[in-house]
Amino acid sequence: MTDHGVTDELADELARIVGRERLLRSHDELLVYECDGYVVEKNVPDVVVFPSSAAEVQAIVRTCLKHRVPFVPRGAGTSLAGGCLPVGGGVMIALTKMNRILEIHLRDRYAVVQPGVVNLNLTRALAGSGFHYAPDPSSQGACTIGGNVGTNSGGPHTLKYGVTVNHILGVEFVSPEGDLVTFGGPCGRGEELDLTGLFVGSEGTFGIVTRIWVRLTRNPEGHRTMLAVFDSIDDTSQAISGIIGAGIVPAALEMMDQGIIAALEDAFSFGFPLDAAAVLLIEVDGLDVGLDGEAATITELCRSHGAREVRLSQSEEERALLWKCRKQAFGAIGRLAPGYCTQDGVVPRTRLPEILRFISDVGQRHDLQIVNVFHAGDGNLHPILMFDERDRDQVQRVLTASDEILEKCIELGGSVTGEHGIGVEKISFMERLFTQEDLAVMADVRSVFNPHGHCSPGKLLPTAGACGMEQPILREHPGRQAAM
Template structure:
């Protein structure tokens, strides 16, 4: 047992705050929390705590701080960069019991939610109101809004509507010193510094989100969803660039390649052509007047780029089935491989064909199958490397291949993450994306909120070299 596990005073204090059923200490219970969706990094937390109120979160944080024990927040564990791994152990604060939709204000177009609210629950609650919450990650059926806030999640429809930060009006956070702060709120344009924008995407390194005010958007009058079928990924990629170049801003542009189509079709029997090199899900929305002209123009561009067929969803049920196939594509991968590693690189749209050719070469070089499903409209690529984590040599090839893919994204003028965050997986790439001065500024920013680096340590920012840990004088720490 670890020193933390045998710290009876800490355990008694935590049980006093959340109750016996809110503190998990057995190996079987804690093992569930050893990793998130990034299975290549694992560390079992020493203790898992399940608070159900903000006051309990404050109490847990204070107990950990007094004991000098690191702690980290966790939502549903769908993160794909190791953002919730308990590096070095510590106390995992799982927020899944804080799962209430506290308020929906349609007149002022916002909702107030606790961090453990599953993204799709808000969508379902708003059905029939004429409004929706726009960010829709592919893990929408499982991921929590608190986790979306932590990583600034995207999704298929962010091409037109923006990522999470564009739809969060305010956040309530418990800082590592136990103080509760609120950035922003229900009003759309708060005065002063945009601390809400700073907090969204902090990956749990500033504190623990306990409430969020989120913007609600009006439903579009009309939607047209099309499936473009292409012989090659090159043709599909060029169609993407030409659609955007034509001045059209689709609601979504999503690509699936041949290998992904096999998995999805076997799982959901949509009727995807298994001999296609790639398909594009192309969606336009807006006013009823003119929407058919926009859809026709998208179809025309797709055919000009050698689409052998373009099909429109015949009705809402077919449209929803098509999106079900796309959003559950990751789950379907289990039919092809016992393990997978999903990357999150970004390249300029014009570089997508080049990047896909590079990944094909990497697949051959490392003898690893790579399936592709991604947000093609904004260049956010999700190559999925298939492997068996029980084979150490195969696992190492996946790591090496992943690093080459991310390095190529940087070389092509892109980034190593579009929505999954840095977590533990991509820390080594940070000093290739930013200068030492850039990273030092980020460290000073983190130190304002988390001066002792006790909250979710060893995430996001590299240590060592010219980017040593920094601490703010006590007079400059957040209060």
């Protein structure tokens, strides 16, 4: 028996539900599940189970309840704020085996999927139909739609098409009390509150999602994809502000600075200008007849804000490579440092010049390399702070620098997370973003769904929400958790 009450009896009961082959309990196997993309905090679950149906999820949740053991859902583990960290151990319910696309209805523009469907696989299944699933997180080749629902994921094209919640019509989930519940559906809601909207982004604290109704979006007829090259960060951020301020809504407007350009060029040999201070990846989409005009306007705006060059992608292959570079930027960071921490602050778009200057200053003050690759059109920053986690002092400086950057985002009227979620990483910021009354109201809402706090304890809200189960994160790996 562990500290968290996971007995052999409980493990046996779980094995009877999912089968021995879909249950992990050896420490070596569990290590894979000790963290998500936020590697600064880690804790191994006591058990990982892989259900294949809603009925199995229900049985697992009821078993956990009976044994008063916490449980947490997990998709592909690509989240970046510790959203699926098993705080306090317990049972991790990995949904990757529930990966079937159940229905596609092109005439009615929706699909029904299980939570473990990889985001990109849905769009691949729609190839040739004239439709796609619009939310496209950079991790879309790996992340699951269930995970996207948990964190209300964004992506480069959310500037025009919206985030996950704008594309979710309904959810079926197993409540923390073990009931199978459905909110919404293909015809939307009736007189009831928009509980689907509330569920999206609840970071697993309302239950375990088992089925999702997603909206399908018509493919644009064409694209124009541009790469604008700048010699200064200030000019780049002024150009972003200029484009948005001119009332143009591109499909995507992404910024990459010199540090990340170098890593990407090393990885993909795209032909990025290595001497540029930053580049903007700008895409407009829609009806072909209007795209050249929009591209010309954007080109002119970039030039008027100091762009030394604006390249128009000349082929679909070139566009695909450019997007591959952008979407795999985090992977390329491995060329720069053994570890990194990605932040997710948001500022009003007109405050981008100010926050980028501040980030540069923070990097210098703390002697840290910080590179930027982010959704500039949304004001959604992703400063990437690089470190070696074996160096305790360096990790501490990263945490301090991250804190300063997010604090500045709040000061500028923004938020600490645009698409990654609060998870465990930013939980201390909730009291800075919200008042005590705000948090009390949110805690009351959580209690409606999760009255005993067994489901995803220690997430999103700084208040306990669990019956004494929220233990400090275990620190058994000092070599990999220097900051702990």
